[in-house]
Amino acid sequence: MSPTPAGERATDPVTARSSARVIEATDRKRRGVALEPAEIEGVVADYVAGRIPGYQMSAWLATVACRGMSTTELTALTRAYLRDGRRLDLGAVGVPVVDKHSTGGVGDTTTLIVVPIVAACGVPVAKMTGRALGFAGGTLDKLEAIPGLRLHLAADELVPMIRTVGMVITGQSADLTPGDGATYALRDVTGTVESIPLIAASIISKKVAVHADGLVLDVKTGAGALIPDQSDAVLLTETMIALAASFGLPTRAVLSDMSQPLGPAVGNALEIRQALALLGGQRSPGLWELCAAISRLMLQSVDPELSDEAADAMVDRVVTDGSAREMFVRWAVAQGADPAALTDPGRLPTARRRHVVTATDSGVVSGIEPRSVGRATLLVGAGRLTQDAALDHGAGVVLHRRVGDRVGRGDVLAELHYDDGDADAAVALLAGAFVIGDGTVAVPPAVHRVF
Amino acid sequence: MSPTPAGERATDPVTARSSARVIEATDRKRRGVALEPAEIEGVVADYVAGRIPGYQMSAWLATVACRGMSTTELTALTRAYLRDGRRLDLGAVGVPVVDKHSTGGVGDTTTLIVVPIVAACGVPVAKMTGRALGFAGGTLDKLEAIPGLRLHLAADELVPMIRTVGMVITGQSADLTPGDGATYALRDVTGTVESIPLIAASIISKKVAVHADGLVLDVKTGAGALIPDQSDAVLLTETMIALAASFGLPTRAVLSDMSQPLGPAVGNALEIRQALALLGGQRSPGLWELCAAISRLMLQSVDPELSDEAADAMVDRVVTDGSAREMFVRWAVAQGADPAALTDPGRLPTARRRHVVTATDSGVVSGIEPRSVGRATLLVGAGRLTQDAALDHGAGVVLHRRVGDRVGRGDVLAELHYDDGDADAAVALLAGAFVIGDGTVAVPPAVHRVF
Numbered sequence: 034m035s036p037t038p039a040g041e042r043a044t045d046p047v048t049a050r051s052s053a054r055v056i057e058a059t060d061r062k063r064r065g066v067a068l069e070p071a072e073i074e075g076v077v078a079d080y081v082a083g084r085i086p087g088y089q090m091s092a093w094l095a096t097v098a099c100r101g102m103s104t105t106e107l108t109a110l111t112r113a114y115l116r117d118g119r120r121l122d123l124g125a126v127g128v129p130v131v132d133k134h135s136t137g138g139v140g141d142t143t144t145l146i147v148v149p150i151v152a153a154c155g156v157p158v159a160k161m162t163g164r165a166l167g168f169a170g171g172t173l174d175k176l177e178a179i180p181g182l183r184l185h186l187a188a189d190e191l192v193p194m195i196r197t198v199g200m201v202i203t204g205q206s207a208d209l210t211p212g213d214g215a216t217y218a219l220r221d222v223t224g225t226v227e228s229i230p231l232i233a234a235s236i237i238s239k240k241v242a243v244h245a246d247g248l249v250l251d252v253k254t255g256a257g258a259l260i261p262d263q264s265d266a267v268l269l270t271e272t273m274i275a276l277a278a279s280f281g282l283p284t285r286a287v288l289s290d291m292s293q294p295l296g297p298a299v300g301n302a303l304e305i306r307q308a309l310a311l312l313g314g315q316r317s318p319g320l321w322e323l324c325a326a327i328s329r330l331m332l333q334s335v336d337p338e339l340s341d342e343a344a345d346a347m348v349d350r351v352v353t354d355g356s357a358r359e360m361f362v363r364w365a366v367a368q369g370a371d372p373a374a375l376t377d378p379g380r381l382p383t384a385r386r387r388h389v390v391t392a393t394d395s396g397v398v399s400g401i402e403p404r405s406v407g408r409a410t411l412l413v414g415a416g417r418l419t420q421d422a423a424l425d426h427g428a429g430v431v432l433h434r435r436v437g438d439r440v441g442r443g444d445v446l447a448e449l450h451y452d453d454g455d456a457d458a459a460v461a462l463l464a465g466a467f468v469i470g471d472g473t474v475a476v477p478p479a480v481h482r483v484f
Numbered sequence: 485m486s487p488t489p490a491g492e493r494a495t496d497p498v499t500a501r502s503s504a505r506v507i508e509a510t511d512r513k514r515r516g517v518a519l520e521p522a523e524i525e526g527v528v529a530d531y532v533a534g535r536i537p538g539y540q541m542s543a544w545l546a547t548v549a550c551r552g553m554s555t556t557e558l559t560a561l562t563r564a565y566l567r568d569g570r571r572l573d574l575g576a577v578g579v580p581v582v583d584k585h586s587t588g589g590v591g592d593t594t595t596l597i598v599v600p601i602v603a604a605c606g607v608p609v610a611k612m613t614g615r616a617l618g619f620a621g622g623t624l625d626k627l628e629a630i631p632g633l634r635l636h637l638a639a640d641e642l643v644p645m646i647r648t649v650g651m652v653i654t655g656q657s658a659d660l661t662p663g664d665g666a667t668y669a670l671r672d673v674t675g676t677v678e679s680i681p682l683i684a685a686s687i688i689s690k691k692v693a694v695h696a697d698g699l700v701l702d703v704k705t706g707a708g709a710l711i712p713d714q715s716d717a718v719l720l721t722e723t724m725i726a727l728a729a730s731f732g733l734p735t736r737a738v739l740s741d742m743s744q745p746l747g748p749a750v751g752n753a754l755e756i757r758q759a760l761a762l763l764g765g766q767r768s769p770g771l772w773e774l775c776a777a778i779s780r781l782m783l784q785s786v787d788p789e790l791s792d793e794a795a796d797a798m799v800d801r802v803v804t805d806g807s808a809r810e811m812f813v814r815w816a817v818a819q820g821a822d823p824a825a826l827t828d829p830g831r832l833p834t835a836r837r838r839h840v841v842t843a844t845d846s847g848v849v850s851g852i853e854p855r856s857v858g859r860a861t862l863l864v865g866a867g868r869l870t871q872d873a874a875l876d877h878g879a880g881v882v883l884h885r886r887v888g889d890r891v892g893r894g895d896v897l898a899e900l901h902y903d904d905g906d907a908d909a910a911v912a913l914l915a916g917a918f919v920i921g922d923g924t925v926a927v928p929p930a931v932h933r934v935f
Contacts, residue, residue, distance in 0.1 A: 049906060052673065052869040053859065059675030063550055087539035092674035095543035099514050099550035222503065223543035224510030408504065418503040455500060 051075075051084035059093045062100050070109035077113035077212040091223045094216060098228035104275075107230045111276060114212035114238035121209070121243050123159055125192045129335040130157045132245035133327060134236055136260070136269070137169035138253045139403040139410075140294035140432070144172045144202070145308035146324045149360040151331045152200035153351035158331070159195060159245055163205045163217065165416045168407030169259065170304065173204050174416075178302035178382050178426040183369040198367045199360065209242035221417065227259050233272045241280040247334030248277060248284040251327055254481060255292030257403025263288070263481070270484055285330045286484040289323050290477045293401040293436045296320035300415040300429010300450065302381040309378055312358035318435065322479035325349075330483070382427035384413075384450035390463045392440045399436065399470035406430055406447075406466050409459040413451035425452050430463060437476040440469060502526075502535035510544045513551050521560035528564035528663040542674045545667060549679035555726075558681045562727060565663035565689035572660070572694050574610055576643045580786040581608045583696035584778060585687055587711070587720070588620035589704045590854040590861075591745035591883070595623045595653070596759035597775045600811040602782045603651035604802035609782070610646055610696055614656045614668065616867045619858030620710065621755065624655050625867075629753035629833050629877040634820040649815045660693035672868065678710050684723045692731040698785030699728060699735040702778055705932060706743030708854025714739075714932070721935055736781050737935040740774050741928045744852040744887045747771035751866040751880015751901065753832040760829055763809035769886065773930035776800075781934070833878035835864075835901035839911050843891045847920040850887065856917035857881055857898075860910040864902035876903050881914060888927040891920060 055076050058068055080090045102110065123130045131151065135143055148158045165171035176184055186194065186203040194201040207214035213235050220226055220235075240248050250273055253259065254266035270286045277284040289295075296317055298307035311317060311324070329344040351357040362375045374380040411418055414425035431448045434440055446467050449459055506527050509519055531541045553561065574581045582602065586594055599609045616622035627635055637645065637654040645652040658665035664686050671677055671686075691699050701724055704710065705717035721737050728735040740746075747768055749758035762768060762775070780795040802808040813826045825831040862869055865876035882899045885891055897918050900910055 049863060049869045050909070053862065056673065056675040056869070059546065060678060063546070063675070063678070087537075088542040088670060089674050091539040092542040092546035092676055095510065095514070095546035096550060096675070099547060219539060222507065223540050224507040224514070224547070225543055227511060227514070411504065412500060418500045418507070458501070 048084050051079040052089060055079065055085050055089045055093050059096050062093070062096045065100065067103055068106055070105065073106060073109040074113040074116060077110070077216070078116060081211045081215045087219060090216065091219055091225070094220055094225045094231065095223065098225040098231055102230035107234060107272070107276060108279060110230065110234040111238045111241070111280070114210045114234055115242060117211055118209045118242055119188065119206070121188070121191065123192070123243070123245055126157055126195050128157060129246035130159050130195065131247045131249070131331045131334050132159055132240060132243055133249045133251065133331055134240060135251035136232065136236070136253050136258065137171070138291040138295055139169060139257045139407040140296040140299045140304070140320070141170065141253070142296045142298065142304045142308050142320060143251060143324050143327060145175065145305065145361070146311055147327045147331065148200050148202060149312060149364065150324065150328045150348055150351055150357045152198070152364070153357040153360040154332055154347045155199070156332055156335055157195045158200045159191065159243060160200070160202045161205045161209070161239060161243055162202055165221070168404055168411060168416065170299070170301070170416065172202070174424055175301045175304045176202065178305050179365060179370050180374050180380070181369045181371040182365055186368070194367060198364045200364050202364070205239060210238045213238050229260065229265065229269045229272055232259060232269060233276055237273055237276045237280065240277060241282055244282060247331070248282055249327055249330045249334055250274070250284060250286040251323070252286055252288050253291035254288055255290055255403070255477070257294065257407065258291040274484060283334070285334055287323070287326055287330065287480050288482040288484070289480050290319070291403060292477050294403045294406050294432055295323065297432045298429065299406055299410050299432070301424065301426040302383065303429040303431060303450065305381055306378045309358065309361065309375065312352065312361055313355070314352060319479050326480045326483070384425065384427035384452050386451050386456070388449040388451070388456060388460050389445050390447045390449070390460060392442055392444045392446055392467070392469060394469050395441045396469040396471045397474050398434050398438045398440060398467060399474045400468035401432065401436060402466040405462045406432070409449065409462040409466070412459040412462070413449065413454035413456060425454070428452060428454070434467070437474050499535050502530040503540060506530065506536050506540045506544055510547050513544070513547045516551065518554055519557055521556065524557060524560040525564040525567060528561070528667070529567060532662045532666045538670060541667065542670055542676070545671055545676045545682065546674065549676045549682055553681035558685060558723070558727060559730060561681065561685040562689045562692070562731070565661045565685055566693060568662055569660045569693055570639065570657070572610070572639070572642065574643070574694070574696055577608055577646050579608060580697035581610050581646065582698045582700070582782045582785050583610055583691060583694055584700045584702065584782060585691060586702035587683065587687070587704050587709065588622070589742040589746055590620060590708045590858040591747040591750045591755070591771070592621065592704070593747045593749065593755045593759050593771060594702060594775050594778060596626065596756065596812070597762055598778045598782065599651050599653060600763060600815065601775065601779045601799055601802055601808045603649070603815070604808040604811040605783055605798045606650070607783055607786055608646045609651045610642065610694060611651070611653045612656045612660070612690060612694055613653055616672070619855055619862060619867065621750070621752070621867065623653070625875055626752045626755050627653065629756050630816060630821050631825050631831070632820045632822040633816055637819070645818060649818045650811065651815050653815070656690060661689045664689050680711065680716065680720045680723055683710060683720060684727055688724055688727045688731065691728060692733055695733060698782070699733055700778055700781045700785055701725070701735060701737035702774070703737055703739050704742035705739055706741055706854070706928070708745065708858065709742040725935060734785070736785055738774070738777055738781065738931050739933040739935070740931050742854060743928050745854045745857050745883055746774065748883045749880065750857055750861050750883070752875065752877040753834065754880040754882060754901065756832055757829045760809065760812065760826065763803065763812055764806070765803060770930050777931045777934070835876065835878035835903050837902050837907070839900040839902070839907060840896050841898045841900070841911060841914045843893055843895045843897055843918070843920060845920050846892045847922045848925050849885050849889045849891060849918060850921035850925045851919035852883065852887060853917040856913045857883070860900065860913040860917070863910040863913070864900065864905035864907060876905070879903060879905070888925050
């Protein structure tokens with residue numbers, strides 16, 4: 034007789050073997066041993082099924098993030114994410130459908146802009162989208178700011194929505210990539226976001242499950258990107274293009290600038306307003322150039338003969354004549370949005386309090402640190418710091434200046450919108466984000482490279 | 485108005501800042517940036533206070549295990565483990581007190597043997613001890629197999645116990661090193677055990693809190709050691725000696741062999757029986773040589789003039805005349821043990837089932853893989869695979885052969901003792917652990933080096 038009876042968890046063969054496998058895999062991976070494909074698929078399947086706890090999975094993910102993965106391991110991880118997942122059949126739409134993805138950044142409102150533009154040009158778009166990751170916003174979180182909008186469509190609603198409206202944006206359905214769904218949220222809150230294999234497997238598994246006829250990737254580079262270093266960002270882009278190709282998905286990409294926040298709005302409802310304004314013709318510098326470049330690639334991805342000039346003219350027309358904005362509103366209303374919130378964006382969630390950050394010196398803005406701006410929004414609840422945190426959709430930041438702008442002492446640089454949270458710390462981060470110099474400044478291009 | 489109200493967790497300034505700090509620290513550490521001492525102390529303090537969840541702490545620990553730590557970071561981590569901890573005052577004993585520690589291994593019953601030997605030689609020993617880590621056993625788990633034994637003494641019981649009996653063994657008190665206590669259990673179940681800085685800070689923080697007059701470390705090397713590679717084990721030894729010295733604690737060490745299980749018994753009650761048998765004069769090869777070497781260093785650590793020969797003679801005498809075994813029994817009874825369980829070890833917990841593993845070929849045992857033996861015992865509940873698992877104190881393995889032994893086909897190599905659990909997998913691991921060759925075999929020494 035043992036004084037402490039053997040616990041169920043210690044001797045249940047299934048959970049015992051699962052825990053033993055992930056502990057072993059973490060230890061071996063740290064020691065530089067390549068993991069077997071079956072081992073990778075087993076660890077992910079165990080976490081999905083709840084046979085291993087979060088603290089074991091996060092240690093495994095952190096170790097993979099440190100040690101990297103071979104092509105064989107990466108393909109296995111992508112397959113593991115897709116395992117037991119449903120596949121969409123976009124063939125039923127009858128014409129080629131295009132998809133896009135951004136690696137995310139601060140003030141990156143592109144999805145909300147390029148999807149209606151491309152759809153208004155007559156090319157259907159199917160976009161499944163996710164939540165914020167790290168200090169970068171997520172399209173799903175942003176869209177939840179629109180009252181009434183249904184973001185979790187049933188599987189059989191997608192094709193009819195595309196055929197009727199021309200576009201669909203819906204929350205990433207966990208049943209497409211069960212493995213990715215389970216690990217994505219955990220990576221976000223454990224500092225294991227910045228990893229080429231973890232990012233590549235997460236993105237490409239979701240895109241393979243949707244399997245449109247063409248895919249355009251927007252990979253960010255610069256201080257506010259998931260992968261700041263430009264040569265690493267190129268490696269991530271090439272890794273994803275090759276990985277997608279190995280699953281039969283033709284893919285193009287832009288390498289775009291995230292050395293400063295992309296658009297002037299950072300925060301959920303603030304970015305919805307920004308998208309509506311841009312689609313209505315207010316072409317904010319930086320954000321507009323990138324949206325135009327992505328839209329062009331999306332149009333060309335289903336019509337490779339289309340010239341750059343012809344594509345640009347189509348994009349310009351649907352913004353100028355208002356049809357892209359109409360597409361956004363028509364789509365949102367078709368998915369249940371309150372039309373009044375879109376025709377009068379004042380009805381979108383609005384934070385009760387403001388705090389203005391002003392320039393303490395005159396000069397030229399030589400840098401706006403995007404991570405500091407992103408973290409400032411997290412501190413007032415516009416993003417998540419723990420896995421189960423709810424968001425304040427009205428909170429965020431509006432930037433009044435971009436890199437290269439001249440400012441006078443006392444000019445407004447940025448405005449914090451907030452209800453609760455650590456506003457003092459957020460304001461300090463915002464003020465520290467701006468670098469004011471006195472010489473001329475090289476303004477970075479919106480698009481560094483096209484693949 | 486936001487459709488989803490801001491959650492408490494997202495905007496509570498304390499938990500938000502704590503989570504932001506550990507996420508940031510994990511990310512920066514992975515990118516190779518050295519952490520600030522205040523940052524390390526903050527992360528550990530936050531975890532101790534419950535301000536960050538296990539999945540964040542395990543990702544941080546896994547990242548530290550991958551990336552290592554500088555001397556400055558290591559000293560900060562050790563201080564972080566000691567922060568807000570109580571200190572013992574062994575000065576009240578009135579004579580020098582000695583302490584020991586082993587990095588742990590399979591069948592490593594040394595503490596249960598050397599502490600009563602040294603105490604029987606007249607040198608008081610204060611030993612705080614912990615639970616199993618990874619596939620290696622823990623002295624506290626082993627001692628819990630003794631009915632009635634109190635292993636969580638109050639702070640004011642230690643000095644009287646040492647003065648009355650001559651020795652004390654008690655569970656590592658969480659209030660001495662709150663930071664280490666919280667992280668130790670997490671490392672065990674996340675595959676982040678094998679890390680020089682994490683091991684060094686954990687061990688030395690506990691030893692600094694006890695602060696005996698001399699410390700002897702037993703660092704294992706070989707396949708079954710926490711740090712298998714011999715040059716890494718030397719680095720760990722030198723790291724710990726220097727770290728202890730920086731906190732004013734004089735330390736000696738042995739580098740001992742863990743290329744095969746140390747003693748014939750692996751498992752909690754099985755090792756208690758083994759210790760009693762050895763203290764009673766049954767000098768099992770390997771285990772006995774190591775216990776003699778450690779005992780000698782412990783005696784010399786409070787009497788540097790004592791020659792090797794004189795120390796060895798003292799050790800030999802207390803084993804031969806039975807006084808070391810009497811010391812063990814007197815101590816255990818003083819701490820509440822049922823005397824009958826010690827005079828009749830058949831009363832200790834005993835597993836209901838046995839499975840014998842026999843040789844499929846004749847030859848010479850050229851290897852016994854200690855990790856496989858350790859994992860076999862985990863699968864039957866003698867160790868933990870998840871953080872909250874209870875143990876089966878009767879379960880384990882008895883090895884009938886050592887490296888260098890000649891065996892005939894059908895000879896018993898090992899015996900699995902179990903009640904529940906995955907016995908088939910455990911037997912397969914055990915059978916696979918033995919390598920039978922046909923040539924001569926170099927038998928490894930019990931002690932590789934003395935520091």
